[in-house]
Amino acid sequence: MPRMLDVSDEVRAEIGAEEAERLLGGDSAPGLYDCTSCRTPGHTEKERTSTVLFVGDETAVLAFAHAACIPSQVVPVSEEQLQGAVRSITGGGEGEVPLQAELGVTSGLVLVGGDVHPALVVEPLQAIARPGTTGPVDVFLDLLTEQGFAPVTDLDQAPPSLPGWSVLVAVGKLHAVLQPPVGGAAPQAWWQAHQAMQVADEWRAAVNKTRQVLVYCAPVGTIGAQPREDLMREALDRAAAGGRLVGAAMPLAGT
Ligand SMILES: [Zn+2]
Incomplete structure (x- = not known):
């Protein structure tokens, strides 16, 4: 509107x-x-x-x-x-950096080329400014593209895999999205659940089969909270058509 x-x-x-x-x-x-x-x-x-x-x-x-x-x-x-x-x-306090990102993460299944893939949809809760600046332009997708995420223009094609990145699922729950180590030897969390996130049985079954997760990211306000998977798919299709979606395929951590 x-x-x-x-x-x-x-x-x-x-x-x-x-x-x-x-x-x-x-x-x-x-x-x-x-x-x-x-x-x-x-x-x-x-x-x-x-x-x-x-x-x-x-x-x-x-x-x-x-x-x-x-x-x-x-x-x-x-x-x-x-x-x-x-x-x-x-409304930030004295000396506070206001744009520390909170990411909203949703799990769901997407149909890609006739196959069901487990996916995560990541959307910040606010506009993301380039680190060290205060905006005003939302550069979330630019930052991810610089890290190797690929623009998604058509959901029927799986995004390419992104070396060094992985998704941590343990005991049937989603814990984190890991990125390549910076400096040290261990991968570090790009996103970490405040509390291990419960995923649907179908999602877990799909992950066990594919051993990889398609991670889609969109700027704040693009996807929103969608109550059903068909609605999420429509929102993803709209984002892709509008050039507001990037993605990467990531293996499970430790595989
Ligand atoms: Zn006024």
Whole structure:
């Protein structure tokens, strides 16, 4: 659903036409936000909203405001002020880095080329900025592509395997997605379940047969929580068609 979002020409010039269209299409805009001007809540689907881009010396942060409070605009600020703005926008404490990612992981079965494959769908709970920056652009897929994940344009073709990565399943539960060691000798967790995740019997049976898992990743807001596998498949197909899906095949850890 298109949102009631104002993106002024100067903001559009800064963030680029593509990102502006994504925002206007509702793909990367939040629903609820705290108005950067009056500090009270607003909603991009319920009231006219201005995009406000704070631009520092090296980084920029996209924020939202009631259109009744301030028009869409670019606000030049010092890098120090920008960090302060980020803290107040995200509600983070003094000195806190606001964009530590939480990943949502869902297990499911996908039909690929006529065969059933166990899959994991990974979607961050917020936009992911490049480490050391504060955004405003979501670079989750870019970061994964740099790590070797392949763009998925058609779900009927399994993504290629990604050397060094694996999925840790133990005693019938999902524990972690492991990535190649950085520095040391042991693989480290790219994602780790807070608590070992229960998986469906069908999923476990499929893993025992294939000994590998297809891991699909999409930017925040792309897939969402889907109650049924056919709905998840539709969401994955939509993401693939929209160029918003990457994937990799990973063996079980220790195999
Ligand atoms: Zn306001």
